[in-house]
């Protein structure tokens with residue numbers, strides 16, 4: 001037997017959301033922790049991030065031409081928490097989270113050096129959806145540390161987790 005779940009809790013039942021650090025440049029550089037990050041197309045390679053209207057980052061993503069997606073591993077959990085709880089409005093989150101800015105090859109957004117994967121995106125679209133705006137970017141460059149831990153962080157029912165057993 002199945003019982004009703006609240007409509008605003010239905011998405012919690014998905015098996016986890018990727019946890020990434022979005023970076024963007026503008027009046028000041030910023031980092032924002034994001035669980036709303038999704039693939040929108042393989043060819044061309046399009047990835048979108050959902051940013052809430054109230055975030056300081058919103059204006060930076062809105063005004064900017066590009067952004068980057070940095071994939072953290074579990075060693076960066078503290079930095080993920082700082083970038084996901086403090087606003088960059090008056091704070092340099094690179095400094096606050098002990099992260100290092102790295103110059104991107106093709107975009108103006110800074111990369112997070114400590115993240116094993118950095119994906120550079122040029123903004124191609126924006127979609128207003130309720131309380132978030134999806135900024136869709138075309139991947140123009142990407143780099144990964146050789147042999148990095150591919151068990152990336154997931155957000156699942158309010159907890160951070162990593163990928164579990166291989167099923168098949």
Ligand SMILES: Cc1cc2nc3c(=O)[nH]c(=O)nc-3n(C[C@H](O)[C@H](O)[C@H](O)COP(=O)(O)O)c2cc1C
Pocket residue numbers: 019030031032033034035036037050051052054055056057058080081083084085086087088089155
């Ligand atoms: C695990 C986690 C996931 C989050 N996912 C999102 C998200 O997808 N979109 C969003 O707008 N905010 C998300 N947030 C909240 C922002 O990261 C947080 O409000 C941040 O302080 C905003 O920073 P800013 O004001 O510098 O933009 C998330 C926070 C955490 C901890």
